[in-house]
Amino acid sequence: MSVSAAGxxxxxxARATRRYLFWGLLFVSPWLISFLVFTVYxxxxxxxxxxxxxxxxxxxxxxxxENYVRMFxxxxxxxxxxxxxxxxxxxxxxxGVISAFLMANLLNTRIAGRPFFRALFFFPSxxxxxxxxxxxxxxLNVQYGAINSTLQGLGLPVIPFLSNPQLAKPSLILIxxxxxxxxxVIYLASLQDVPRSLYEAATVDGANAWQKFWNVxxxxxxxxxxxxxxxxFIGGVQSFVLPWLLTDGGPxxxxxxxxxxxxxxxxxxxxxxxxxxxxWVMFIAIVVLTVVLFKTxxxxxxxxxxx
Amino acid sequence: MxxxxxxxxxxxxxxxxxxxRKLRPSGWIAxxxxxxxxxxxAISFTLPFFWMVTSALKDDSQVYTVPPIWIPxxxxxxxxxxxxxxxxxxxxxxxxxxxxxxxATLGATLSSAIxxxxxxxxxWPGRDLLFSLCVATMMIPFAVTMVPLFITYKNLGWxxxxxxxxxxxxxxxxxxxxxxxxxxxxxxxxxxxxxxIDGASEFGIMWRIVLPLAKPALTVVALLQFxxxxxxxxxxxxxxxxxxxxxxxxxVAYLRETVYSLGALELAYPxxxxxxxxxxxxxxxxxxxxxxxxxxGISVTGLKG
Numbered sequence: 001m002s003v004s005a006a007g008x009x010x011x012x013x014a015r016a017t018r019r020y021l022f023w024g025l026l027f028v029s030p031w032l033i034s035f036l037v038f039t040v041y042x043x044x045x046x047x048x049x050x051x052x053x054x055x056x057x058x059x060x061x062x063x064x065x066e067n068y069v070r071m072f073x074x075x076x077x078x079x080x081x082x083x084x085x086x087x088x089x090x091x092x093x094x095x096g097v098i099s100a101f102l103m104a105n106l107l108n109t110r111i112a113g114r115p116f117f118r119a120l121f122f123f124p125s126x127x128x129x130x131x132x133x134x135x136x137x138x139x140l141n142v143q144y145g146a147i148n149s150t151l152q153g154l155g156l157p158v159i160p161f162l163s164n165p166q167l168a169k170p171s172l173i174l175i176x177x178x179x180x181x182x183x184x185v186i187y188l189a190s191l192q193d194v195p196r197s198l199y200e201a202a203t204v205d206g207a208n209a210w211q212k213f214w215n216v217x218x219x220x221x222x223x224x225x226x227x228x229x230x231x232x233f234i235g236g237v238q239s240f241v242l243p244w245l246l247t248d249g250g251p252x253x254x255x256x257x258x259x260x261x262x263x264x265x266x267x268x269x270x271x272x273x274x275x276x277x278x279x280w281v282m283f284i285a286i287v288v289l290t291v292v293l294f295k296t297x298x299x300x301x302x303x304x305x306x307x
Numbered sequence: 308m309x310x311x312x313x314x315x316x317x318x319x320x321x322x323x324x325x326x327x328r329k330l331r332p333s334g335w336i337a338x339x340x341x342x343x344x345x346x347x348x349a350i351s352f353t354l355p356f357f358w359m360v361t362s363a364l365k366d367d368s369q370v371y372t373v374p375p376i377w378i379p380x381x382x383x384x385x386x387x388x389x390x391x392x393x394x395x396x397x398x399x400x401x402x403x404x405x406x407x408x409x410x411a412t413l414g415a416t417l418s419s420a421i422x423x424x425x426x427x428x429x430x431w432p433g434r435d436l437l438f439s440l441c442v443a444t445m446m447i448p449f450a451v452t453m454v455p456l457f458i459t460y461k462n463l464g465w466x467x468x469x470x471x472x473x474x475x476x477x478x479x480x481x482x483x484x485x486x487x488x489x490x491x492x493x494x495x496x497x498x499x500x501x502x503x504i505d506g507a508s509e510f511g512i513m514w515r516i517v518l519p520l521a522k523p524a525l526t527v528v529a530l531l532q533f534x535x536x537x538x539x540x541x542x543x544x545x546x547x548x549x550x551x552x553x554x555x556x557x558x559v560a561y562l563r564e565t566v567y568s569l570g571a572l573e574l575a576y577p578x579x580x581x582x583x584x585x586x587x588x589x590x591x592x593x594x595x596x597x598x599x600x601x602x603x604g605i606s607v608t609g610l611k612g
Contacts, residue, residue, distance in 0.1 A: 021432055027422060027425025031422040032437075034479055038452070039447065042459065043451065045455040118602070119594070121348070123352070123591075126594060127538070128590075130560050135358065135359045137563075144371045149375040153374025178351075188606070245563070262453075266457070275454050279450050
């Protein structure tokens, strides 16, 4: 090995790396463009707009931090929307995850017609949101929805699901749990990834079904559960279409979530600057929530040998 | 005796346990409860659809009854064509398929495949960092970029057209990039290496070797993207003002307004349910034929995530 040969190899390697860098970036360029134009630029410009008043017709007017001050001191609907969102997300995300996981476990046992039941549970999650909203609005109607008219027929009092402010959010949470079919599918796949040998070892150790569930099944599924929990929180905070189409933020703003409040400010009242400020507050809240979830996850998430 | 039983237990402990379980009464009860719960759940999940379809067949007198009518007699099958014809639903359908779903599907599949190839089959400095960035953008809420995006599109003159919805699809979608990258990594490197030695260009390798092998994954991407375009409401409601441009999702929502805001409109509910049924039908059919692709696609992305 002469020095010049080693040097030549080094230069060739450098050239090969540059060549691969070129091709790599070329292939990835569509996403890079999208990232810069449709993600980075809007993120930065929304910071800009959040410090202005802008209604699309007149040029933006600089307001300093007034939008943020107004948000926390002079906008009662903001406080209400934060409360509504926290209530909804705080309940729907964990409940959705738990119910989907339990259903997946049920499907994972020895049952006849598993593909059939799996399809049935999965189907509501791919139906257009509009249809979900329409059907459930009719189903839960206080007078002639299927549930209440059955109750009336039996002489029982009706349940004003969507017209009573106290019941509106729980009704939305219920509907949310109805569309968690895609989560069920994911959990089912992860359940089937749990090595059978662990269950057999547990049986040899004398574990019953309950103990096997808590000590084998759940720990090995925690990475997937964590991922779905985080995505559920992120999605839940942005929840817009269902409250918008089902109850229009009502009754009495009971379902006026943060995303609904944002939409109204932006597209109904054309307060684009204020809406940008709202959006950033929402974003920061989501980031903080995600970080907290990740940090606390180390205590309950088990990353097995596979990861 | 004991030795025999011990060697038995190691190999067939589960089999023996199962046989024992079947004989004990608690095993019986567990099975019954299991199927009972399954059936109750299955009913709860399908009841809304059943209600939707049967309500579409009602007339006004059958809608507002106590107790509810589950199977209307007479069934007004003419509600379906009548409801569809009551508004411009044919136009909305054309809009949805030809101006939104098909272009978006084509764009997303192609671009996500190309980008995923760059992340999966090529080795270059900064690749993994950029990929993590790509995946991280999935967590950025749409609400945050919604307002400035709208302003940008307005400045570009893209409002009131499908461009805001279709153009981003041609630039790769992180969810699909992630899914396809995972899949591409399972294709053996030797195939690419052999082609490279033979002098094929990277693009040629992708087009003639990797993509044909990835047809199942690409099908899933196309299916999911088409379905999402079909179901999408928020994007269209923000960007499309002219009624003639609406996709079916907006048409259905508009029909709802005629039910709820104008109050006593004839056959409002049955028409709304009829239109909802028709809009859901293609998804049912597509799902029935491609169930496995759907479910595998979602499982793969969800598992590795």
